[in-house]
Amino acid sequence: MQTRNSPTHYGWVAVAFHWLMAPAIIGMFALGWWMRGLSYYDPWYRQGPDIHKSVGILLLILLTARLLWRWANVSPAPEPAPRWQQRAAGFAHWVIYGLLLAISVSGYLISTADGRAIEVFSWFQVPATLQGLENQEDIAGVIHKYLAWTLMGLVLLHGLAAFKHHFVNKDGTLRKMFGLAPRNNAA
């Protein structure tokens, strides 16, 4: 598999970004939802949020690298589809990127609201920057929660659309996401 994207194929870097981040993002949502209900004496009461914050920072770094890589590469042409669908899909992808960024930043603003740094798996620390705003942790918390639910709605739509392309339209959209050749070329 090629490293860089071509007008017809995603390179392995783009494919790896997608499939590394997708399960991590869905897992982060599940972890975030689950850890809020933990009792104080649960062994995960501290571990859950620690992992959530660490993975969140790593995902933000990955997202930045991914966007840079996207910018430095061509994007393979979308499969033939009505113009409005292509536009809607393109728009949804950018909304997903925007949500990922906003969710990461709002999460960071919760944990650093009092000036404490975020410890990433005791590998390194991310210091606080914007801090001490009135009720910062509460406001950032509300934003974090609703954007996360919005993202999951779009992720569901994104997944359903991928299956629709593969099973109904029988085009190469989903195959391309594994670096495979579009169907018509492969046939």
Place this chain on the structure above:
Amino acid sequence: MKKLAVLLFAALVGTSAQAAIYKVDTQGAHAFVQFRIKHLGYSWLYGRFDKFDGSFSYDEAKPEASSIEMTVDTTSLNSNHAERDKHLRGKDFLNVDKFPSATFKSTSFEPKGDGKAVLKGDLTLHGVTKPIAIDVTEIGGGKDPWGGYRQGFTGKTEFKLKDFGIDYDLGPASQTVELILDVEGVRQ
């Protein structure tokens, strides 16, 4: 006899016999609403509410007629840890979206001599109103250097979180929270 003389004197002087109204000095932050609760039974965790307001009436000659009303902004909880503060303001504890303020209205003030007193009243917290008794110590009072007149007290009370409908389990050693209240009032 001595008491009678004081009363008589007070009646003669007139205005000084009237209970003076004091505004709690939140402007200069000479008042504190603090709490503490045991962490795991191993240490004390302290927190405070940064925003509150209130006033009291106090008459040195007739302290038993004293009364106080205080309102605390529960969203201003501060325990020096953002994630904990967020949790304490949330549904597991104070649920400040639903109950943004807590109030205390006194019903009686019983001087016990030696500057000590018991202040009774109704505390409304987390939407639950219950009578509580606060042990009060008078710290001092008199003229301030800027032309005003001040009176200050410290008070302590404790109650079970469960009594106010807060039943998140912090463990057996952390059922009871103590309130440490310090007010300095400026006579109006």
